[in-house]
Amino acid sequence: xxxxxxxxxxxxxxxxxxxxxxxxxxxxxxxxxxxxxxxxxxxxxxxxxxxxxxxxxxxxxxxxxxxxxxxxxxxxxxxxxxxxxxxxxxxxxxxxxxxxxxxxxxxxxxxxxxxxxxxxxxxxxxxxxxxxxxxxxxxxxxxxxxxxxxxxxxxxxxxxxxxxxxxxxxx
Amino acid sequence: xxxxxxxxxxxxxxxxxxxxxxxxxxxxxxxxxxxxxxxxxxxxxxxxxxxxxxxxxxxxxxxxxxxxxxxxxxxxxxxxxxxxxxxxxxxxxxxxxxxxxxxxxxxxxxxxxxxxxxxxxxxxxxxxxxxxxxxxxxxxxxxxxxxxxxxxxxxxxxxxxxxxxxxxxxx
DNA sequence: TATTGTTATACTCTATAACTATA
DNA sequence: TATAGTTATAGAGTATAACAATA
Numbered sequence: 001x002x003x004x005x006x007x008x009x010x011x012x013x014x015x016x017x018x019x020x021x022x023x024x025x026x027x028x029x030x031x032x033x034x035x036x037x038x039x040x041x042x043x044x045x046x047x048x049x050x051x052x053x054x055x056x057x058x059x060x061x062x063x064x065x066x067x068x069x070x071x072x073x074x075x076x077x078x079x080x081x082x083x084x085x086x087x088x089x090x091x092x093x094x095x096x097x098x099x100x101x102x103x104x105x106x107x108x109x110x111x112x113x114x115x116x117x118x119x120x121x122x123x124x125x126x127x128x129x130x131x132x133x134x135x136x137x138x139x140x141x142x143x144x145x146x147x148x149x150x151x152x153x154x155x156x157x158x159x160x161x162x163x164x165x166x167x168x169x170x171x
Numbered sequence: 172x173x174x175x176x177x178x179x180x181x182x183x184x185x186x187x188x189x190x191x192x193x194x195x196x197x198x199x200x201x202x203x204x205x206x207x208x209x210x211x212x213x214x215x216x217x218x219x220x221x222x223x224x225x226x227x228x229x230x231x232x233x234x235x236x237x238x239x240x241x242x243x244x245x246x247x248x249x250x251x252x253x254x255x256x257x258x259x260x261x262x263x264x265x266x267x268x269x270x271x272x273x274x275x276x277x278x279x280x281x282x283x284x285x286x287x288x289x290x291x292x293x294x295x296x297x298x299x300x301x302x303x304x305x306x307x308x309x310x311x312x313x314x315x316x317x318x319x320x321x322x323x324x325x326x327x328x329x330x331x332x333x334x335x336x337x338x339x340x341x342x
Numbered sequence: 343t344a345t346t347g348t349t350a351t352a353c354t355c356t357a358t359a360a361c362t363a364t365a
Numbered sequence: 366t367a368t369a370g371t372t373a374t375a376g377a378g379t380a381t382a383a384c385a386a387t388a
Contacts (some may be wrong), residue, residue: 022312025312027204029197029315030243056187066347076347105374130323131321133317235369269364333345
């Protein structure tokens with residue numbers, strides 16, 4: 001009964017069993033960053049996916065939208081409306097190559113828009129680097145790259161369970 | 172003309188200007204992990220958000236769904252159908268506290284389901300730790316936590332732009 | 343047979359506004 | 366006035382299936 005439930009915050013003490021979960025923390029961090037970057041890019045009429053498409057076309061002029069989709073992990077079916085939107089905005093030009101393939105290039109306006117997007121992305125990344133520290137950025141990128149790889153052989157022999165343990169319950 | 176476009180892969184050489192972008196790499200890593208975990212949890216009829224809700228209720232019995240929503244960054248409006256679904260599955264019980272607040276608790280079946288979910292989450296996290304290395308996990312969690320904080324004062328005075336620089340174009 | 347591009351569709355997640363009942 | 370919970374709705378993002386045209 002002597003709980004102290006109504007003193008400081010919401011309830012007596014909030015327990016967060018998610019602080020040590022890599023998957024969850026990664027998801028929250030990603031959502032936060034994409035929200036911030038999305039708000040910034042929204043000011044120039046671009047969504048994050050559209051900005052990355054412009055970056056890829058600029059770096060690989062003449063590529064197909066299937067190439068871009070593969071690089072970004074976006075299904076071909078979902079690339080169609082994305083590229084159509086960029087063409088409707090006059091940012092991307094398309095020329096037949098194959099009869100079935102179309103070569104993508106940035107228009108002059110597309111290059112101008114991309115320059116603006118680059119500035120916003122650079123500002124965002126600079127903010128992240130300020131939080132992470134100079135070496136933190138490289139360490140984080142390295143760890144994310146390691147995550148992408150399958151575990152090294154033999155590493156699964158000692159399963160290190162680290163999920164919040166069941167707390168004592170029912171007395 | 173001597174391009175070599177049709178030799179090895181798709182085109183001559185694919186350039187990826189996104190490899191150094193923390194925001195993008197974090198987003199891709201998060202999507203990959205959530206896809207894997209979602210597939211695993213799907214086998215026991217739970218989505219990642221539902222599993223985290225069960226974890227939070229178990230760690231904070233008697234909490235309100237507003238508490239859970241705040242902790243998970245889920246809007247109240249979106250918590251309603253989530254909790255309703257968990258109650259319909261018989262995993263969560265609810266008792267009025269306030270007249271406007273309801274105390275959430277896991278049912279016996281909810282605890283059983285959570286135990287299964289915990290095992291799947293632990294296996295997933297163990298796989299990640301195998302990729303990251305023993306210390307890698309802690310370093311990654313530390314960096315993600317640093318990311319959450321606003322940049323330290325005075326760190327933004329030297330904006331380190333590191334977005335893929337415009338490559339030579341038009342010849 | 344495999345690939346490009348397209349359409350249609352559905353499902354999840356998220357965001358907003360509006361409403362009620364209560365503190 | 367602020368909070369808890371609900372409903373409705375709209376917008377992204379993503380996933381699958383199917384199709385036509387081409388390689």
